[in-house]
Amino acid sequence: MSAAQVRVPASAKKGEVIEIKTRVNHDMETGLRKDDKGKTIPRLMLKSFVCKYNGTPVFEADFDTAVSANPTLYFYTVATESGKLEFIWTDDNGATIKEEASITVS
Numbered sequence: 001m002s003a004a005q006v007r008v009p010a011s012a013k014k015g016e017v018i019e020i021k022t023r024v025n026h027d028m029e030t031g032l033r034k035d036d037k038g039k040t041i042p043r044l045m046l047k048s049f050v051c052k053y054n055g056t057p058v059f060e061a062d063f064d065t066a067v068s069a070n071p072t073l074y075f076y077t078v079a080t081e082s083g084k085l086e087f088i089w090t091d092d093n094g095a096t097i098k099e100e101a102s103i104t105v106s
Helices: none
Strands: 004-006 017-025 046-053 055-063 074-077 083-091 098-103
Touching: 004 074, 004 098, 017 046, 017 083, 017 098, 046 074, 055 074
Parallel strands: none
Antiparallel strands: 004 017, 017 074, 046 055, 046 083, 083 098
């Protein structure tokens, strides 16, 4: 699988709404295109995404053929406590891309 980038504030005040940005490098092959020999290129799409904040899911998404290659997501959550955010993308074959980021809440 490919690489991912995440952007999370390093710190926030308790109760503050924070913006989280993430992008993953993935071809998002729909299975509808043909290669130069006319053979169908097999489907290989990201199927789902979840962001967990100290183990609790705070954002989830399911993907389909309308999602472009290298998808970018922006979403918000409330900073409740210092800890770890986990970002997990899963493709059609069950392979995953995982990234982590930390936040300090005061």
